[in-house]
Amino acid sequence: MKAVIILPTYNEKGNVERLITILEEEIFPKIKNYEMYILVADDNSPDGTADEVRKLMKKWKNIDLNLGEKHGLGAAYVRAMDWAIKEMNADIVFEMDADLSHDPTKIPLFLKKIDEGFDMVIGTRYSGGGSIPKNWGISRKIQSVVGNLVVRSILMRFWVHDWTGGFRALRKEVFLKEKDELTAFRGYTFQVSFLHKAIRDGFKVAEIPFHFLDRTLGRSKIVPREYIIDLLKYVITARFWELVRSPFLKYAITGFIGYLINAISLEIFSEFFKLAPFFAAAFSAELSIIWNFIVNNFWAFGKYKITSPWKVLLKFPQFNLVSFGSLLIIATVVFLGTYIFGNTTFVRQISLIIAIGFFVIPYSYSMYNIFIWKRWHISYLSKLQEKLG
Ligand SMILES: Nc1nc2c(ncn2[C@@H]2O[C@H](COP(=O)(O)OP(=O)(O)OP(=O)(O)O)[C@@H](O)[C@H]2O)c(=O)[nH]1
Ligand SMILES: [Mg+2]
Structure with a gap:
């Protein structure tokens, strides 16, 4: 089976080089039952992230680069998952931030859950010993914790703890089934809507706790206002239609x-x-x-x-x-x-x-x-x- 780790990047030159080195040298050698690949989904970052990746591609042959216009994180993921499945024959695709916030040592645990029969495995910061960074400001902490609670309560699915995170593994079947409904969600709302639709359609979901680390290089791309409004719009309308149809x-x-x-x-x-x-x-x-x-x-x-x-x-x-x-x-x-x-x-x-x-x-x-x-x-x-x- 082939697993492709998708790293979406926008101005992550330094980070992507560090993360890919860790993946290639420390993580992949420990994984025996999967062929491991990396796909960087870059939106023509002006800092030259793509050139950095091209250098790494010379050193390691299991890396691919997928370039596109900048239409937000969701659009980059849809484009890259499509590419990973069609062009790279991926059976499993990972979502993973390129800024070293997501603990790469957990990757084998995600694959283990897939082996156990789960269709989608999500990294959680809010249960089972997972955590958010202690040094986050109070407003960022509140935004993250409250945001997740709001999503969980409105969608009425309390057993999933982390809806907004972007550390996930999924079978290609999940993406192929939901793809057409995902193109509308360009930003971070993509994460919530993708998970919600997968659960709605009966895919089996498991969680893996991890400690989210604050980025040390580069800048955050979150636009809080846009993010909150989009997210609320999605969960309220989705829940409304669910109730009407139920x-x-x-x-x-x-x-x-x-x-x-x-x-x-x-x-x-x-x-x-x-x-x-x-x-x-x-x-x-x-x-x-x-x-x-x-x-x-x-x-x-x-x-x-x-x-x-x-x-x-x-x-x-x-x-x-x-x-x-x-x-x-x-x-x-x-x-x-x-x-x-x-x-x-x-x-x-x-x-x-x-x-x-x-x-x-x-x-x-x-x-x-x-x-x-x-x-x-x-x-x-x-x-x-x-x-x-
Ligand atoms: N290709 C692409 N990647 C993006 C886009 N927006 C964000 N990303 C990448 O998605 C990942 C997560 O974005 P971040 O800005 O780190 O968001 P975050 O992790 O929630 O926020 P921080 O904790 O501040 O880092 C990073 O690897 C970004 O480079 C985009 O529009 N296009
Ligand atoms: Mg980040």
């Missing part, structure tokens, strides 16, 4: 209509059929449960729909049981609310909203996903979490 919104709409059915039929059963309140409430609740079951089955969870009559006979009572749980939650919260704050319309309605918004929705949505339509596989999630520490 069953959640359909489930919420179905539930809301179910509530209206419950409320209206309660009045009809009471006023027209003159049923006693207990029966009117029970029948109207059951109507709404039947509505929820059918519409969720064919719409919100349509991909996982239950069609065989036997299964429906089995699932419908389970669904009622889950709904009974919701009923108990509402009854308890409304009881507590009115017990503490008095039995007024205001307290009842607020209690109802709190019960539904904070308890019934998370409860019933998880129950549907886990037990009824089995969209979430809990054992798989916990295994994954275990692996990632």
